[in-house]
Amino acid sequence: MQEASQLKVYKFGGASVKDAAAIRNLSRIVREYGAGTPLLIVVSAMGKTTNALEELYQLAHTGQDFGSQLAALRTFHLEVAAALEVADEHTADPHAPTLAALLEQLGDRLATLTPGDYDKQYDQIVSFGELLATLIVARALHARWLDCRPLIRTDRTWREGRIDWPTTERALTAEVLPLLAQGPIVTQGFVGGTASGQTTTLGREGSDYTAAILAYCLGAESVTIWKDVAGLLNADPKFFPDTVRYPEISYQETIEMAYYGASVIHPKTIKPLAVRRIPLLVKSFLDPSAEGTRIHDCRHGLLVPAFIRKDGQCLVSFESKDLTFISEENLEVIFGALAQVRLKINLMQNSAISFSVCTDFSAYRLEKLLAVLREQFTIHYNTGLELYTIKNYDAPSIQRLTEGRELLLEQRSRQTFQFVCRGSRNKAAK
Ligand code: ASP
Ligand code: MG
Numbered sequence: 001m002q003e004a005s006q007l008k009v010y011k012f013g014g015a016s017v018k019d020a021a022a023i024r025n026l027s028r029i030v031r032e033y034g035a036g037t038p039l040l041i042v043v044s045a046m047g048k049t050t051n052a053l054e055e056l057y058q059l060a061h062t063g064q065d066f067g068s069q070l071a072a073l074r075t076f077h078l079e080v081a082a083a084l085e086v087a088d089e090h091t092a093d094p095h096a097p098t099l100a101a102l103l104e105q106l107g108d109r110l111a112t113l114t115p116g117d118y119d120k121q122y123d124q125i126v127s128f129g130e131l132l133a134t135l136i137v138a139r140a141l142h143a144r145w146l147d148c149r150p151l152i153r154t155d156r157t158w159r160e161g162r163i164d165w166p167t168t169e170r171a172l173t174a175e176v177l178p179l180l181a182q183g184p185i186v187t188q189g190f191v192g193g194t195a196s197g198q199t200t201t202l203g204r205e206g207s208d209y210t211a212a213i214l215a216y217c218l219g220a221e222s223v224t225i226w227k228d229v230a231g232l233l234n235a236d237p238k239f240f241p242d243t244v245r246y247p248e249i250s251y252q253e254t255i256e257m258a259y260y261g262a263s264v265i266h267p268k269t270i271k272p273l274a275v276r277r278i279p280l281l282v283k284s285f286l287d288p289s290a291e292g293t294r295i296h297d298c299r300h301g302l303l304v305p306a307f308i309r310k311d312g313q314c315l316v317s318f319e320s321k322d323l324t325f326i327s328e329e330n331l332e333v334i335f336g337a338l339a340q341v342r343l344k345i346n347l348m349q350n351s352a353i354s355f356s357v358c359t360d361f362s363a364y365r366l367e368k369l370l371a372v373l374r375e376q377f378t379i380h381y382n383t384g385l386e387l388y389t390i391k392n393y394d395a396p397s398i399q400r401l402t403e404g405r406e407l408l409l410e411q412r413s414r415q416t417f418q419f420v421c422r423g424s425r426n427k428a429a430k
Contacts, residue, residue, distance in 0.1 A: 007180060007220040010034060011042040011189060011211035015228045016285045017133055018047035020083035023140050029226065029288050030141060030184065037221075038180035040214055042189045043137050044207040045129025046080065049073065050190075057125045060110040061118065070110065074103050077132050084140045093138065096145040102131055118364075119158035120198070123191075127199045130188035130207070138186035146185050149193035151175055152213060154200045160342070161192045161200030169217040176218060187214075208266040212280075216272035223278060225265065226285040231293030232257075232264055235307040244304050248294045253303065253391075254280075260389040260416070261310030261346070270295070305390050305397040310346065313385040314361035315408055315420055316369070318377040319354045326355045333376065341368040346387055347418055349409055356409060358387055358420050382408065384423045393417040 010030070017023055030041065045053070052073055059066040081099055097105075106128045113121055131147075138145035151171040154161025179185060189207020192200045202209050208225055215223045232254065233243040251274035258267040264282065273280050274297070283292035318334055320326060334355060338345060343365050347358040361383050370379060385408065390397050398417055410419040 007038045007040060007215075007218055008034060009040045009042065009211050009215045009220045009223045011207055011223065011225045012044065012137075012285070013207060013225070013227065014044045014047050014049070016226050017043055017137060020080050023080070023084060023137060025285060026137065027140055029285060033288060034184065039184040040176070040180070040218070040220070041137070041141075041143070041184055041186045042207055042211045042214065043130065043134045043186060044189045046077070046133045046136070049129040049133070050126060050204070053126045053129050056110060057122055060113050060125075061121070066110055070107055077103065077136065081136050081139070084136065093145045096135060096138065099132065099135055102128065102135065117158065123158050123199050123201045127191045127201055130190050134186050134188050141184060141186060143184040143186045144179065144182070146176070146179075146187040148187045148210070149191055149199055150197070152192035152210065154192040154194060154202070156194050156198075156200070159201055160203045163192070163213060168213065172214065172217040203266070203268075205263070205266050206268070208269040212269040212272045215278050216276050219276070220278055222281060223273060224281040224283055226283055226288070227264065228284065228286060229264065230284050230287065230290060231282045232295065234304050236263065236309060239309055240307055246293050246303065247291060248296065248298050248300065249303070250298050250300065251295060254295045257306055257308060257391060260308045260391065260418075261387065262306065262308045303392050305392050305394060307397070307401060308389040308391065310387040310389075311423060312361050313346065313358050313387045313420060314366065314381055314383045315356060315358050315385055316366070316379060316381040317354050317356040318373065318379055321376065321378055323353055325352055326350050331355065334373065337369055337372040340372065341365045343369060347409065347411060347420065349411060358385070358409065385420050386423050387418065387420050390417045391415060
């Protein structure tokens with residue numbers, strides 16, 4: 001029997017399963033690179049399905065007609081399944097639901113939303129993307145479909161479930177380890193479940209994190225994230241023309257880049273892997289034989305500067321109404337309110353009577369924040385901003401990025417230079 005320590009975890013994101021051709025490519029990669037070793041495959045929702053589900057939920061939640069959007073989502077999934085010629089009857093796992101049943105369940109859920117906890121209901125709806133995608137991929141691969149929601153245990157922090165590690169490790173070891181010798185398993189990224197069986201999600205783009213949770217709990221030999229880029233690059237090629245790939249990089253460096261917003265890896269992914277020293281390989285699903293990047297326990301000299309761009313930012317400034325200084329007491333109130341409404345600080349700065357934070361923009365959370373703090377502070381905010389971070393900066397890299405931009409806030413530490421500026425939408429950075 002194969003040892004669990006030989007286990008490889010593969011994670012395929014939305015772009016790698018965006019249509020039937022992409023799923024055929026995934027099957028080729030699994031056949032060529034994943035043969036002969038236990039394999040656990042984590043799959044995200046297909047293409048832009050999560051965004052489509054968010055829109056559907058928004059329509060249903062506000063009492064608007066969602067029929068045509070639901071029909072489009074249904075047709076899209078059924079057509080991909082049909083193109084892959086996977087009939088629902090020919091299933092590798094007789095206990096898996098059918099695509100039709102899942103789609104029907106989604107429709108029922110949307111039709112019977114009750115006014116209630118917005119974030120909780122969001123999770124019950126938006127999680128369908130991963131359930132549908134994994135069903136299609138499992139069938140295309142003739143692999144076992146695994147519902148990970150009863151195994152990945154979280155608390156009730158909707159939309160950002162916090163993992164109950166001991167329970168999750170126990171469940172995965174008991175339920176999944178014995179199955180690994182029987183052929184590849186396909187399971188969902190991004191989702192988990194509470195003790196009472198309700199679905200949670202782990203935060204947008206959270207499927208990478210799922211791969212790390214599974215690898216950690218099952219003692220995997222490695223995790224491979226298959227992406228549409230050549231590996232971990234020093235910048236997003238969509239915005240920077242001349243990118244450089246890091247052939248290898250430490251967990252530490254990667255964690256910081258992910259934290260600042262490098263979208264290639266979800267920030268929570270690295271820690272569980274670093275703790276158990278499981279290497280993370282980032283490889284291209286378009287060029288699977290290319291080397292990619294190995295993120296592991298390594299030492300390296302100074303890396304080329306990394307440029308990280310985070311859009312959809314909002315700069316909020318708080319001023320005390322009575323011209324008192326921004327004190328520890330005031331900060332405590334502001335931090336408390338930010339935590340309460342779950343707005344995360346990406347950057348902050350204070351002056352004598354004002355305190356500014358840069359956060360991801362969420363109209364809903366910002367409104368809640370204003371309601372809590374309006375009495376005590378005068379609050380100004382700007383939206384549609386971008387936060388740029390240069391990690392391992394030097395003078396030319398700062399010059400290159402800041403030239404021609406009006407900086408609303410800037411900050412530098414020994415290794416990191418950051419600034420907030422107005423959004424430049426389609427303007428690629430020079
Ligand atoms: N499908 C989810 C999202 O788009 C999770 C993921 O892609 O990792 O956010
Ligand atoms: Mg996705």
